[in-house]
Amino acid sequence: MMDEMTGDGMRSEHEAIIIGGGQSGLATAYYLLRAGVDTLVLDDQPAPGGAWLHVWPSMTLFSTAEFSNLPGWPMPLYDGFPPAQHVVDYLTAYEQRYKIPVERPVRVDRIEHEEGIFRVRAGNKVWSAQNVVAATGTWSAPFVPNYPGTFRGTHWHSANYPGIEPFRGTRVAVVGGANSGAQIAAELTRVAEVTWYTRRPPRWMPDEVDGRVLFRRNRLRALAIQRGEPDPGADSDLGDIVALPEVRDARDTGRLQATPMFTSLDEVDADHLIWCTGFRPALGPVRRLLDGTTPRYSALHLVGYGDWTGPGAATITGVGPYAKQAAREIAESVGKVVK
Incomplete structure (x- = not known):
């Protein structure tokens, strides 16, 4: 060249x-x-x-x-x-x-x-x-799923969520049953009225589990693939949400509780809607x-x-x-x- x-x-x-x-x-x-x-x-x-x-x-x-x-x-x-x-x-x-x-x-x-x-x-x-x-x-490249209906408040995504200050004293709907949804909903319960929407009941990982366990599991999966073996997949029994300290506190004190997912945006009664949908x-x-x-x-x-x-x-x-x-x-x- x-x-x-x-x-x-x-x-x-x-x-x-x-x-x-x-x-x-x-x-x-x-x-x-x-x-x-x-x-x-x-x-x-x-x-x-x-x-x-x-x-x-x-x-x-x-x-x-x-x-x-x-x-x-x-x-x-x-x-x-x-x-x-x-x-x-x-x-x-x-x-x-x-x-x-x-x-x-x-x-x-x-x-x-x-x-x-x-x-x-x-x-x-x-x-x-x-x-x-x-x-x-x-x-x-944040993803937001398509739902019928209209939400007239302010839409956000975890990609541009700025922290708790704009939400003080407001009603906030948080969508997503994985880590970002749990973390954002948990911290907002300190300053706002939060409705946490999830498609299924939250699947909490054991309190002693954090990213170290997830890394080991992913490493085993990667090694299997490199050997030409079938991907054993994620540990489906482990759960979806790492119980970080603030999330665990909000859950254990009852501030963080999940609500079944809405079927239309018309059902969302809030000032803000935060999509934690990946x-x-x-x-x-x-x-x-x-x-x-x-x-x-x-x-x-x-x-x-x-x-x-x-x-x-x-x-x-x-x-x-x-x-x-x-x-x-x-x-x-x-x-x-x-x-």
Whole structure:
């Protein structure tokens, strides 16, 4: 490949380009750079931290710091479950420690593939690469189910939930029977009249279970898949909701109680409706290069989209094996080796 430059003097041709500078992009870059692969990360955020820059103020990890590590370097210790800023600081330091080349903010508009080369376009900038890794996560693609009827209050999603202040003294409906719904509903019970809608009665994990147990289960699933065995699936008896301290307190004091799911928005009598209904892969310009969920080109790799790409792939600790596998395939394609 010719060593061309962009208009701002940056090199435009690389062996691999990673789209997304969050935990999945950094983990993949770590392995590629160790193998000597010429790598560039394009990130649409103004600073390091990925989706963790946008989570609600009280959100924490489900795991303690020692179970929340990217490859190569452990997260600094924290007493309890680390908050978002601790994670952002870790991702920032990780990027600096391994001198990961990131250009930001860059919002990729289009990706083209011709004669074995990808052209990655963002405005009037163009980069070329033999390999592309999509590591764009899910946070920017919140999912809201379709229900009949009309809700005349304010709609929110866990993706843009700002914390408790706008909801003081109001009536709030929270939809979703998993972790985000339980956490947001629990903290709002301190300041608002909350109705927590779930499709089925909440399935609480045992109080002693946290992300460490979930990580071990996901690791067993990933290893089985790598051996060519059937995916044993999630532990269906374990439950859906990690009983973090505030959630457990709200549940045990009776402030947090579930209400059967409504069938029409006309039934929701509240000032605010917060959808805690999950996300979809934020594939953006990568989508046109896929057949369903399968890349059309072997040099296109998807990393970090949850069970869609592998058990635990959307977690800080769980993404490592998938990042390493993508990096290994890329390195082999350019005559290098991931160790």
